[in-house]
Amino acid sequence: MIGVEVDIAQLVADTLGLRLDLQPTSWENLFLSVESGQYDAGFSNITVTEERKDKYDFATYRVDTLAFEAAKISPIEHIDKPADVAGRTVAVGAGTNQEQILLRWDAQNKAAGLPPMKIQYYAAPGDRYLSLASGRIELYLGPYPGSAYHVAVKGDTKIVGQLSGGGEIKADIAAMTKKGNGLVGPLNEALNVLIKNGEYARVLQRWNLSNEAVATSRINPPGLPRT
The missing domain is CATH 3.40.190.10 (Periplasmic binding protein-like II)
Structure with a gap:
């Protein structure tokens, strides 16, 4: 490890x-x-x-810092507020604080009349990155360290947004x-x-x-x- x-x-x-x-x-x-x-x-x-x-x-x-990660070829350039993920397909870990952030953002978007997110869950990182590469998902929200390491080593994804692990806190x-x-x-x-x-x-x-x-x-x- x-x-x-x-x-x-x-x-x-x-x-x-x-x-x-x-x-x-x-x-x-x-x-x-x-x-x-x-x-x-x-x-x-x-x-x-x-x-x-x-x-x-x-x-x-x-x-605690989180990162939005997208495929390197994705047209998405920056995510910094709930409206930026409205209608998008986003992967996140189940039972995590980042899942709670996405659920809060999705509720805000729905209340504002924006399209809901499609939230996906993957147990294995390999499956998640295959889905990013194939376009089955558009974004992954997870801990910044893991995303930063993957971007540096693999080079097939990019970080398109960062936020506190507590969202607004x-x-x-x-x-x-x-x-x-x-x-x-x-x-x-x-x-x-x-x-x-x-x-x-x-x-x-x-x-x-x-x-x-x-x-x-x-x-x-x-x-x-x-x-």
Whole structure:
């Protein structure tokens, strides 16, 4: 496994003198696995929300940014408001904050008399990108890091819009642990050590994510409101 999450998790483990045991899992199983104690922590572009804080503790390490991705040959150039996606076919991950943003935007468009979106769900990234290439979908809304990496490596898509992971509200990405298990404090301290010594900045620069840097890691900051 590679990526900014893996690199940050490794640095945190090294700072705490622990051996990192990476376990890939689906988004659906991630939360249950942390809650059950199967996994000690989750590093997976997890947004802090008030609802999640009922069961989990969080130590922040990035600003949550989303991206609209389109095929490179697409005539779409810029997406920055609900009207820009009216009538379009858009892929998004089920059960994510970006899905909630699309649903809110779609409701606003319908209320304004604009055509509804067609929202599609894909479990596998490969299927999603095949659909983008074939024109079955026009856009994908997902975490900025994944889209930025795909654009840089594959070169067959482009980013046509960015927005906060909370839509109109600033949001934070954080390491997640089971609430009350005592791990969030050490995670927060390790992240702040990495921020101060420059290792954190070098990781973000490596993945072209310096725009998502935070000045300090916080424990359980205000999260996205309950839906």
